[in-house]
Amino acid sequence: MRQNFLTPELVNARARRILHRRVYTNRGSNDLIHIDGYDKLKPYGIAIHGAIDGFSRKILWLKAGPSNNNPQYIARFYLNFVKETKRIPRCVRLDDGTENGIVRDLQTAFVLSQQDSTDMPPFLRGRSTGNQRIERFWGSLRQTVCEFWRNYFREMRSSGELDQLNPIDIQCIRLCFLSVIKYQLMVFQSTWNVHRIRAQRNCQVSGIPSVLYHQPQVYGYEDRSLPLSCNIGILQEIIDEYSLEYPLYGCENDFLVILEEITGVDKHAFTLPTNVREAHELYVSLKECLNGYRI
Numbered sequence: 001m002r003q004n005f006l007t008p009e010l011v012n013a014r015a016r017r018i019l020h021r022r023v024y025t026n027r028g029s030n031d032l033i034h035i036d037g038y039d040k041l042k043p044y045g046i047a048i049h050g051a052i053d054g055f056s057r058k059i060l061w062l063k064a065g066p067s068n069n070n071p072q073y074i075a076r077f078y079l080n081f082v083k084e085t086k087r088i089p090r091c092v093r094l095d096d097g098t099e100n101g102i103v104r105d106l107q108t109a110f111v112l113s114q115q116d117s118t119d120m121p122p123f124l125r126g127r128s129t130g131n132q133r134i135e136r137f138w139g140s141l142r143q144t145v146c147e148f149w150r151n152y153f154r155e156m157r158s159s160g161e162l163d164q165l166n167p168i169d170i171q172c173i174r175l176c177f178l179s180v181i182k183y184q185l186m187v188f189q190s191t192w193n194v195h196r197i198r199a200q201r202n203c204q205v206s207g208i209p210s211v212l213y214h215q216p217q218v219y220g221y222e223d224r225s226l227p228l229s230c231n232i233g234i235l236q237e238i239i240d241e242y243s244l245e246y247p248l249y250g251c252e253n254d255f256l257v258i259l260e261e262i263t264g265v266d267k268h269a270f271t272l273p274t275n276v277r278e279a280h281e282l283y284v285s286l287k288e289c290l291n292g293y294r295i
Contacts, residue, residue: 025204026055028216030225032124033060034093034134035078035103037068040146044153044162045170046178046250048146048185049077052134054093055204055221056212057197059137059189064181065246066174068099075102076243082110083235087225093133096125102242113229140192145184149177152276161284167295169287174250175259176283179272254295262289 026032030053038048047068051060061077068074082088088110094100104123111122153173156162163169192209199206205219216222228235248256248267256267273279 026221026224028221028224029053029055029058029213030087030089030223031055032091032093033089034131035074035100036095036131036134036138037099038138038141038146039068040142041149041153041181042068043164044149045164045173046149046181048141049074050134050137050141051077051081052137053209053213054133055216056207056209057133057137058193058209058213062141062185062189063246064178064185064250066250069097070244071099071102072242072244073246074099075106076239076245078103078106079235079239079243082228083232083239085225086228086232087223088114088228090224090226091120092123093131094123094125095127095131100125106238106242110229111226114226141188145181145188149181161287168255168290168293171251171255171295172283172286172290175255175270176273176279176286178250180274180276180279183274252295258290258293258295259286 032054033051034054035049035051038050041048041064045066046064047066048062048064049068050062052058053060060081063077065073078092088107090111092103092107094103104125108122153162157164162173194208194210196208197206205212205221207219212219230238247253249270249272259265259270260267273282
């Protein structure tokens, strides 16, 4: 047995059932970003995907749509981030799933094209439960936003308003509620990025995520990102070839065509709900109009 396993301090700690948490460390912003999907609303047709900077805990993106398993959707989130910042994160922590395949390949290609890229691998992968930085963040999101929606959709299911096995119902959920959920996620992201993270024993640095991310030098760290090695024109070609935007309203086109026929309104001109009450009223109306339709 290893000697450190038998040290008196560790033996006594185990006897008292004391958990020694490791201190999470990064060398600065963009040293390691964590990406992951949140699946608690997927039974109701809505999937969430997010990314968080490991050093600052700044939310880099937080998206809701019909899927967080399509690798082309995930690649679009990543590439939009690269396009916006014109920088490449030093390393990406992601789950070992097919949905991350394109991001792994793109991240590897971008990093290995740099001369200063040998100090750490371009990505780390493992089980979702091991992606602790973003898993803890999902807990905060659940309490603030997602638990309400889980309970709300459960009540709709219990009352018979929602049949999760009916594709029409799922499309109606997306059309009616997705815009409201997206807005709540946007507000949550904005609020999170300017709130103050208090000092903790197992926390490397405390402060405001946006400040930590954009000004790490104030705290004795640095921006660890790498410069984008291609011009924006080539990057746009990569975006067009390897990624996809979420479909309009998160809905299938066949469903939107049916709505155009029923309402006489072009699908690009639909007026979306802005709150829960409007979303629910629209859902009930659509269900009545679409009774008997199949997609």
